[in-house]
Amino acid sequence: MxxxxxxxxxxxxxxxxxxxxxxxxxxxxxxxxxxxxxxxxxxxxxxxxxxxxxxxxxxxxxxxxxxxxxxxxxxxxxxxxxxxxxxxxxxxxxxxxxxxxxxxxxxxxxxxxxxxxxxxxxxxxxxxxxxxxxxxxxxxxxxxxxxxxxxxxxxxxxxxxxxxxxxxxxxxxxxxxxxxxxxGRFVPVVVARLAAVVVVVSVSVFLVNGVLYDFLLERANTSFAAADRGTAEGVVPPTAPEKSGSPESAQAWSSLGKEGRTFVASGPSAQEIGAFTGRPALEPVRAYAGRESAGTVEAIADNVVAELDRTGGFERDVLAVVTTTGRGWVNEDVATAFEYVNDGNTAIASMQYSFLPSPLAFIADRQTPMDAGRALFEAVYERWSELPVESRPRLVAFGESLGSYGGQSAFSGGQDMLARLDGALWVGTPGFTEQWRYITDHRDAGSYQRLPVVDEGRDIRFAADPADLELPGPWDDRRIVFWQHASDPITWWGFDLLLERPDWLREPLGADVDPGMSWIPFVTFWQVTLDMVFSADVPSGHGHNYGADAVDLWAQILQPEQWTAADTERLRVVLGG
Structure with a gap:
């Protein structure tokens, strides 16, 4: 040692x-x-x-x-x-x-x-x-x-x-x-030994967390910035004016980043939504700005607001503010479900804030997601607040993983979310998220850490499965949902695992967690750490893979009058297929 x-x-x-x-x-x-x-x-x-x-x-x-x-x-x-x-x-x-x-x-x-x-x-x-x-x-x-x-x-x-x-x-x-x-030639032995430990630890930390860290981070940014200029196979620029990157957009297709280009080029059209529901539908708005569009996250957020103005996003029935993960990724199942459930009468506002993929950003840069989440929401909220109350769209937020972490940073806590949002869907929230941790720690007595009940579920509910939203008490119209799987290491990882048994390992384990799992000092920390490496490479509904259940959750959060349980089941098949 x-x-x-x-x-x-x-x-x-x-x-x-x-x-x-x-x-x-x-x-x-x-x-x-x-x-x-x-x-x-x-x-x-x-x-x-x-x-x-x-x-x-x-x-x-x-x-x-x-x-x-x-x-x-x-x-x-x-x-x-x-x-x-x-x-x-x-x-x-x-x-x-x-x-x-x-x-x-x-x-x-x-x-x-x-x-x-x-x-x-x-x-x-x-x-x-x-x-x-x-x-x-x-x-x-x-x-x-x-x-x-x-x-x-x-x-x-x-x-x-x-x-x-x-x-x-x-x-x-x-x-x-x-x-x-x-x-020890100059000071007493005890002092010399203590000084030696301090010096060696300090130098080691400086070399690893300073010089080496900065060098690797700079090299990673340069490398991934180059890779970000590529476009996924089969992705072509959108032609609909409601999409950023289209010919009418002020945001150039080349500036959106690889994940941004995939996002605006994806999703259902008005025709596809109408064919599915049998009702008239609108072309969903997807307003997006890339990291290269401006020098600061605040300026990028302003570009997104400008795109919302251009596309009529503030005139839609529901407007979603989405903080992305890493290089600008948005969960397509969550976004598509949101648009179908609302007959396309929607706008999604999002932006890229980094060139680093999520695993690297998770380790190396937790500040930028917070800055981006606050900047985007505040920019949209400021413009939204200027609209007449009777003509404002319902305002919601969603984000997954680092997107959930960054998105929640725009709020001081659950009550602030309820005061400024009509609903939210936070997906696979990392355990170091301050707002999530506070809400979880202040859950109702007797409820589980992996599935908390807060204020009898009046406004905020947690779910690993849509059935978990069904609680005995009433659920008000402003609804916040935290979607988290019992087997998701992104949510349950933390340094406290080194020396402290968490409540989620004291309680009955989730249905998809081995009953033989138990807490072991030091060992459990490293096991869960390594579980994160391939946490999304498991079937949907487990680990960090969140998919078709988004349909049920959006239907519960937004409660659209025209949407039926049969629609939910049919759309689940579409997304799952």
């Missing part, structure tokens, strides 16, 4: 006794390899290895979503090095407290052979069990089954991850000790 003094490891006589080499001549390469292995083995601490083996077992346990073998390898490698580090830390603390066990050589040999025997039995057993548990999780979320034989590779790659992380930790420890020795 970095920062600990040289007494961190027990003396060689307290750890491992290596048999003497026999007199049989050994080729130099083999002798060198054997010598390296022996030296590394001598440095390993038995308590650390024992805890590492325990963490190996825990790392194979199920979590929210199925993991491919290589992600399982990473989770296992991190788990083992965490257990090893904790074991060494415990031994170091005991030594600092004056505990110096002197075990007889025979006992030490028995201990080592027992540990080796346990590893021989435990490792293959839990590799098999882990692959079996993953198949159960796949069944729960409707994912295709993987070849269980691939799990044989978990041990190999996990060992590589363990060695790399352990070497990095030892490197930091060496740097700390060298720094301590140097500083």
């Amino acid at each position: 970095p920062g600990l003094p040289g007494a961190y490891y027990l003396r060689m006589s307290d750890t491992l006794t290596v048999p003497k080499a026999d007199d049989t001549p050994t080729p130099p390469p083999a002798r060198a390899a054997r010598g390296w292995f022996v030296r590394q083995a001598q440095r390993m601490h038995p308590v650390g290895l024992a805890l590492g083996l325990l963490f190996f077992v825990w790392s194979m346990s199920p979590s929210l979503l199925p993991r491919p073998w290589y992600l399982q390898s990473v989770a296992t490698g991190i788990g083992v090095v965490t257990g090893y580090g904790l074991g060494c830390l415990i031994a170091w603390i005991l030594r600092r407290c004056g505990v110096h066990p002197q075990w007889p050589a025979a006992w030490r040999r028995i201990g080592w052979w027992s540990l080796a025997a346990a590893a021989v039995v435990v490792i293959p057993t839990f590799v098999v069990l882990g692959s079996w548990w993953q198949q159960i999780v796949r069944e729960l979320v409707g994912a295709d089954q993987d070849a269980r034989s691939q799990y044989i590779l978990v041990v190999v790659l996990a060992f590589v991850v363990f060695v790399v992380l352990l070497s990095a930790g030892r490197g930091l420890r060496v740097a700390t000790n060298r720094t301590s020795e140097f500083v």
